[in-house]
Amino acid sequence: MGLGSSAVLGVVNIHPNSTAMAFSVLVIINKKRYAELSMSAESNSLASTSSLTADRFGREIRGLRISVTQRCDLACPHCHREGQAPSSREMSPEEIERLVGVGASLGIRKVKITGGEPLLRDDIVEIVARISPIVSEVSLTTNGSRLSGLAPDLKTAGLKRVNVSLHTLDPKRYMRLCGSDDISEVLAGIRSAISSGMNPVKVNMAVFRGENESEIKPMIKFCGDVGAILQLIEFEADRESSNGSDFTARYFPLKGIEEELARDSVGISVNELHRRKRYILPNGGTPVTVEVVRPMHNTEFCSSCTRIRMSSDGLLKPCLLDRSGEVDVLSPLRNGSSDTELSRLFLKAIGNRRPYWR
Ligand code: SAM
Numbered sequence: 001m002g003l004g005s006s007a008v009l010g011v012v013n014i015h016p017n018s019t020a021m022a023f024s025v026l027v028i029i030n031k032k033r034y035a036e037l038s039m040s041a042e043s044n045s046l047a048s049t050s051s052l053t054a055d056r057f058g059r060e061i062r063g064l065r066i067s068v069t070q071r072c073d074l075a076c077p078h079c080h081r082e083g084q085a086p087s088s089r090e091m092s093p094e095e096i097e098r099l100v101g102v103g104a105s106l107g108i109r110k111v112k113i114t115g116g117e118p119l120l121r122d123d124i125v126e127i128v129a130r131i132s133p134i135v136s137e138v139s140l141t142t143n144g145s146r147l148s149g150l151a152p153d154l155k156t157a158g159l160k161r162v163n164v165s166l167h168t169l170d171p172k173r174y175m176r177l178c179g180s181d182d183i184s185e186v187l188a189g190i191r192s193a194i195s196s197g198m199n200p201v202k203v204n205m206a207v208f209r210g211e212n213e214s215e216i217k218p219m220i221k222f223c224g225d226v227g228a229i230l231q232l233i234e235f236e237a238d239r240e241s242s243n244g245s246d247f248t249a250r251y252f253p254l255k256g257i258e259e260e261l262a263r264d265s266v267g268i269s270v271n272e273l274h275r276r277k278r279y280i281l282p283n284g285g286t287p288v289t290v291e292v293v294r295p296m297h298n299t300e301f302c303s304s305c306t307r308i309r310m311s312s313d314g315l316l317k318p319c320l321l322d323r324s325g326e327v328d329v330l331s332p333l334r335n336g337s338s339d340t341e342l343s344r345l346f347l348k349a350i351g352n353r354r355p356y357w358r
Contacts, residue, residue, distance in 0.1 A: 052107035053346075055353040063273065063307030064108045066096065068127060069116040070312050074143050075179035078206060078235060078250070082114055082311065083320040089313035091330060093123050097130040099310065099329060102342045106350075108308075110137045116312065119146040125153045132158025141165065141204065143178070147189025155196040162193045163231065165204040168212045169222060177211065194227055201226075202291070206233040209252040216257060220281060224288035229278075232257065233293045238321040238356075242296065254294045261290055275304040295357070302355035308346075316349035325352030 054060045067082045132138045141163040168174050171181040193201045223230040234254045237247045267280035278291045295301045309317035314330020327349040
């Protein structure tokens, strides 16, 4: 739903008792629902107001990216760890289901499961099965090491699509980038996800200067051959780290690559999340889609960010790169908070959102 079919209900100022801090979010609802609510005496209650919630910058919150564990079976030196501080607390499947339900009551329709490595959780199929009836799309990002055996069950549980991280097709380079030389399992995982009917299957390739930029073309061909979308990801870090020599030595800006893709493409579309562009390349008769994720210093990327995050220890995170404004929802849930109280905490975290690059 775009703003054209929506009405801004108003700015809701909420003063949580616990902090006495004021914040505001915009609650945006479609016109039909607005008419229904106008006739309802309860139109100001949190539970009944929203089919979409927007932050102070007018960004509607449509997605929730949930980390379900910090455990991982790889050791990638570049990993941003989803912007999370170390913690051993993990949410149970029931807790994840409850929090997704609260998010859905505020208009969240898409959930992306991440980690750590989410497939290390023995209950990952149960997690997907619990949340897939609540939202319109559940997807997952994985390093693929355990995907081949799990893909059919995940699909049956309701997983619509999957991103598989694979930055190189060369085992030696994979060892340098990820601390393992076993790409055969990852390749099997990609094929298994496709044959299980997940669609699309995306290959996440983070690009690093002097390491794997020469593999962009072979990776496009590989994705065309297997029937996957290639997602090229720019190496990202917060302002402070991105000024350090570790980052600058490896940072490979994707702007030039994007210009090349635009020249060679036979079609371009735009993903509403972050306004990432998707280029369709002819690829010798087997067209392949390449999506570019280019966050660094990209104000358009941040101004079109429509998702909020949740860490594996149950903190709502307004932004990957900014630790400020996090809101603990798991402790209140464990201490008996009602859904209405949890909704208020979601609204508080949404109210804390601000574009990182602006
Ligand atoms: N283990 C899972 C995986 O490999 O997909 C999920 C977690 S991982 C943090 C999610 C995605 O973020 C992966 O595609 C990974 O390559 C990407 N990523 C991690 N750190 C990054 C960074 N500093 N810059 C860009 N992408 C990064």
